[in-house]
Amino acid sequence: MSDLTRLTISQARAKLRGKEITATEITEAYLSAIDRANPALNAYVAVTGDRARAMAKASDARLVKGEGGALEGIPLGIKDLFGTEGVHTQAASHVLDGFKPRYESTVTANLWADGAVMLGKLNMDEFAMGSSNETSYYGPVINPWRRSRLDTVVMPTTHQGDGGFVSAGGTKTQRTLDNAQLVPGGSSGGSAAAVSAFLCAGATATDTGGSIRQPAAFTGTVGIKPTYGRCSRWGIVAFASSLDQAGPIARDVRDAAIMLKSMASVDPKDTTSVDRPVPDYEAAIGKPIKGMKVGIPKEYRVDGMPEEIEALWQKGIAWLRDAGAEIVDISLPHTKYALPAYYIVAPAEASSNLARYDGVRYGLRVPGKDIVEMYEKTRAAGFGREVKRRIMIGTYVLSAGYYDAYYLQAQKVRNLIKRDFENVFAAGVDVILTPATPSAAFGIADEDMAADPVKMYLNDIFTVTVNMAGLPGIAVPAGLDPKGLPLGLQLIGRPFEEETLFQTAAVIEKAAGTFQPDKWW
Amino acid sequence: MSVDVKTVKRVARLARIAVSEEDAERMTGELNAILGFVEQLNEVDVSGVEPMTSVTPMEMKKRQDVVTDGNKAADIVANAPATEENFFLVPKVVE
Numbered sequence: 001m002s003d004l005t006r007l008t009i010s011q012a013r014a015k016l017r018g019k020e021i022t023a024t025e026i027t028e029a030y031l032s033a034i035d036r037a038n039p040a041l042n043a044y045v046a047v048t049g050d051r052a053r054a055m056a057k058a059s060d061a062r063l064v065k066g067e068g069g070a071l072e073g074i075p076l077g078i079k080d081l082f083g084t085e086g087v088h089t090q091a092a093s094h095v096l097d098g099f100k101p102r103y104e105s106t107v108t109a110n111l112w113a114d115g116a117v118m119l120g121k122l123n124m125d126e127f128a129m130g131s132s133n134e135t136s137y138y139g140p141v142i143n144p145w146r147r148s149r150l151d152t153v154v155m156p157t158t159h160q161g162d163g164g165f166v167s168a169g170g171t172k173t174q175r176t177l178d179n180a181q182l183v184p185g186g187s188s189g190g191s192a193a194a195v196s197a198f199l200c201a202g203a204t205a206t207d208t209g210g211s212i213r214q215p216a217a218f219t220g221t222v223g224i225k226p227t228y229g230r231c232s233r234w235g236i237v238a239f240a241s242s243l244d245q246a247g248p249i250a251r252d253v254r255d256a257a258i259m260l261k262s263m264a265s266v267d268p269k270d271t272t273s274v275d276r277p278v279p280d281y282e283a284a285i286g287k288p289i290k291g292m293k294v295g296i297p298k299e300y301r302v303d304g305m306p307e308e309i310e311a312l313w314q315k316g317i318a319w320l321r322d323a324g325a326e327i328v329d330i331s332l333p334h335t336k337y338a339l340p341a342y343y344i345v346a347p348a349e350a351s352s353n354l355a356r357y358d359g360v361r362y363g364l365r366v367p368g369k370d371i372v373e374m375y376e377k378t379r380a381a382g383f384g385r386e387v388k389r390r391i392m393i394g395t396y397v398l399s400a401g402y403y404d405a406y407y408l409q410a411q412k413v414r415n416l417i418k419r420d421f422e423n424v425f426a427a428g429v430d431v432i433l434t435p436a437t438p439s440a441a442f443g444i445a446d447e448d449m450a451a452d453p454v455k456m457y458l459n460d461i462f463t464v465t466v467n468m469a470g471l472p473g474i475a476v477p478a479g480l481d482p483k484g485l486p487l488g489l490q491l492i493g494r495p496f497e498e499e500t501l502f503q504t505a506a507v508i509e510k511a512a513g514t515f516q517p518d519k520w521w
Numbered sequence: 522m523s524v525d526v527k528t529v530k531r532v533a534r535l536a537r538i539a540v541s542e543e544d545a546e547r548m549t550g551e552l553n554a555i556l557g558f559v560e561q562l563n564e565v566d567v568s569g570v571e572p573m574t575s576v577t578p579m580e581m582k583k584r585q586d587v588v589t590d591g592n593k594a595a596d597i598v599a600n601a602p603a604t605e606e607n608f609f610l611v612p613k614v615v616e
Contacts (some may be wrong), residue, residue: 380538
């Protein structure tokens with residue numbers, strides 16, 4: 001039997017409906033793949049084997065009767081940020097030790113209602129704060145991709161036995177994998193690594209400043225952050241409420257479209273959930289982009305950007321032009337202020353959201369001589385360095401005397417960033433094409449980034465603008481760099497025009513192909 | 522603007538995070554690096570610009586004024602480190 005974990009969601013869906021395979025078989029294939037790979041990759045922080053088998057069995061019963069839902073029998077991984085009833089939900093933090101919610105997040109409830117199977121909870125940066133998945137209490141996730149070099153090797157001349165044939169030597173090209181471990185990006189590093197390494201058919205993820213799109217770009221997977229308000233935030237551990245959005249990471253554009261259709265909904269429990277019907281995203285794939293206006297923002301050409309990123313961007317432009325799109329140069333003048341404004345708005349909201357971790361209602365408690373000391377010791381022990389840093393920044397910028405200078409200024413700049421996008425869309429631009437990240441995946445424990453938090457923050461320079469303006473953005477793999485690592489392009493769309501993103505991303509995917517890592521784990 | 526060790530300790534107190542002398546010194550450097558980075562926002566002319574209050578222009582949804590949930594005290598305290606008869610237990614706060 002061929003390896004069932006290699007099937008995309010759309011392929012598995014066809015085989016499950018056609019009764020060529022069962023949900024139990026594909027679930028078992030993933031559970032044993034996780035068993036073998038997780039010690040090396042650390043993508044899962046909890047594997048829910050019993051629940052997966054029970055869900056698969058129920059799926060099989062429905063499939064036999066021809067009653068399967070849109071994701072019937074499809075095994076998925078769930079980022080640890082999503083509340084899953086009775087199952088490990090800790091946002092990869094020590095402060096939430098032992099937390100098992102008594103409720104189910106709306107997004108995951110939607111997936112289970114459509115028949116999906118939960119394999120387990122995926123590793124992430126603590127409270128989704130990070131761009132390398134190194135801030136997790138459970139340790140870093142390892143990227144299934146490694147750098148490689150191409151060598152030309154001379155084949156030896158071999159003689160085989162008496163009167164046997166003689167192999168004439170010659171040369172061939174051989175790819176050698178480097179041993180250095182790379183980060184999968186973050187914060188949804190577990191989601192991206194698990195999808196890329198065939199440890200789930202697709203995964204849920206969340207994106208506050210780039211946490212879906214950056215890890216997708218680092219692992220050769222597709223990740224979409226939908227418009228703010230498209231997926232309910234109910235039951236997802238909050239980081240920065242005005243920026244957080246859930247979305248899928250998947251192996252190809254079609255799978256991402258299938259997953260988003262199930263994840264998105266109108267939810268009365270989230271007051272920012274927008275009352276719009278969820279379209280059939282998959283139907284947008286394959287539609288021609290002839291006549292579509294694609295904007296190329298000059299501000300995304302930043303100093304020190306590696307030439308392979310620029311070359312990739314040019315390739316993307318050429319593919320879309322060849323498909324009949326009209327390419328126009330545009331300007332988004334406030335782009336450079338998006339990241340500094342984000343590092344005021346996001347920590348401010350985080351400091352407020354994370355005030356609830358006080359050792360009283362859930363998770364860790366460290367005793368103290370009085371209640372204040374108990375709070376202070378619990379939070380000191382429970383939060384990691386990056387989380388503390390952001391709570392401190394947020395507390396400072398919101399404190400008396402500084403609110404106007406920092407928070408109010410940042411929220412004004414945020415309106416200017418949004419206005420930049422509104423202006424280009426009003427001028428007829430349908431979609432904006434940019435690189436997804438300023439580099440390929442970097443090494444675990446990178447010294448420069450450890451020494452200067454701002455260096456790590458710069459990873460989100462191309463993605464954070466989209467969160468600040470509440471727009472949809474998709475990262476789609478577009479090629480490999482000279483060291484064999486995947487690179488992605490980003491498409492940004494008008495509010496609630498995710499269909500345009502799937503339609504355009506499918507054109508890039510068709511031209512670029514899909515990318516899988518060489519298995520070393 | 523930049524912060525000194527004393528300010529960092531005050532902010533840590535506001536955030537209810539215990540910090541050692543060594544933590545406070547390290548954090549001072551890190552916080553100043555971040556504050557230095559965000560300083561560039563001051564060069565933006567924001568005269569006449571309203572601060573953003575909602576990223577999607579929409580009217581705040583209001584719920585029906587009816588009881589739709591409740592009677593689940595046991596669920597609410599289920600994850601607490603210390604409880605007694607559906608109450609959260611904390612160190613003594615009133616003498």
